Amino acid sequence: MHDDGLIDTNVWLSAWPTRGSWAATPRALVAKLRRHGVVSAWTGSFDAALHTDIAGVNARLAEACARDGEGVLVPFGTVNPALPDWEEDLRRCHEVHRMAGLRLLPGHHGYQIDDPRLARLVEFAAQRGLPIQIVCSLEDPRSPSPGLIAPSVPAAPFIDVIKKIPRARAMLLNAAARPVAGNAALLRRFADAGNLALEIATLEGVAGIAALLESAPTLPIAFGSCAPFFYFESALLKLQESPLTPQQLDAVRHGCARGLLAAASAR
């Protein structure tokens, strides 16, 4: 059972300006992830949220994952469709850095989730077989640094975007907080889109994974920790808190993530 290991779809390098980190180095991050059975960690860079040289951030991310990732850290570069010539960033992520996917931060980069430029980016990524991750939030909006808190990204409008690009594959990060997880109708719309997944880093409520699957049994749900911003153990213990069938557990641990990559690259 669980021979295929654990895939963490929501991992970060570098430091968030307002927080310390339990992982002082990429190697420390990898050591802990491996100790808990993580075989693959989809990894973005916090620098992508605030730095203006996104291409430089992506290059450093790729280098760090190659140098220190021990085959576990899988870089997901960031493209900002509000910047001039973002298409070149996308090309480099794919052709130069050989990244497996992209991680977008609309809240920090100042565009809406239904912005036509984002739809175009999703289309281009789909043509290259790259799945898209969209970060819906990082800091609790009630936290003390209002200058650094980006507006939460409402996930619902993205459904209409992704449904128009059926060959695209996308995952919403930090989107499963209460307003979404408690909305069964919205969860079913996510599931019905057919090419959209959620992960569990911000999922709350007791037995939250089981509750999500009860609301939307076909909704793809992946494991995500938002480490090292969050404690990795908080996500890991959610797998135990929910009563899941072996099939459900395997899907969350690795099946959903593998399926997303495979489907995207098969386009």
Add this chain to the structure above:
Amino acid sequence: MNRRLLLKRAASVATTLPFFSCAASAAEPAPDTAATAWGGGELRRVGIWDAHCHVGTPGTSPAKRMAALVAIADRVGIERLCICMSPPWFHEATPEQFRASNDDVLEILRHWSARAFGFVYLNPTYLRESLDELERCVADGPMIGIKLWVGCRCNRSELDPIVRRAAELAAPILQHTWIKQRGRGNLPNESTPMELAELSARHPGVPLICGHTGGGDWAAGIRAIRARPEISADLAGGDPVYGEVEMAVRELGARRVLYGSDASGRSFASQIGRVLGADISDADKRLILRENLRNLLLPALRRRGIAP
């Protein structure tokens, strides 16, 4: 499968329960094949005491809602749950509303006294009625603590008679606190840790629990209560961001830090994980997850003749 069946199954699935593998060296390969990487029965052996729970799980009666919550708590090694404020919740609860909420908790305690401790919900804005409710539920009833939420700023003088009576009853007070957007986002009567420290200064030696320890601005919350040794820091209810547990232990000492979840709205797992993942000793984790709350409640339990 509906939620009730899922929750029922939770009780019947024997799982291996986690933990303290953070003490393992990075050289140990040991990726666990269990649901979590900890494996073993370590959490169950610890027997976690949860300082901050609400019975918001589904069910046709309060006791059945509690059964659902306990089934999930069992999966992550929680032995005892402090419960309060049965839904629905009202920010400015009237006496009728807080009595109804407490009636639910009393019914739960009739069935679940071996697992749950009750905290009576009061709104000091209604002082006379709150004192009467304290007599009904704690002095003459089975509850052992007091829960104050967002109906009245906790530095107000209305709280003084409640604190004095709580001290006589050995009943700890769990006061909700939050600092939203540096306090500008708080509800009109929502308390801060700074206000709880003011209350504590008027009642030295009376044990108080700083609910959420300021929430998202826990760093300010910890500072606010640092000089008041009778205030314990409740970890419940925030995102599991790195740093709060480490700072609380560093600034307050591990013996003033309490694990709480704020279930059922929060996940037991996300909140336990903050303690498990913290860069503190295993001994301190045990204090936070169990012993500190047990020690805090012992006088009240002894008064009621309850063997913990």
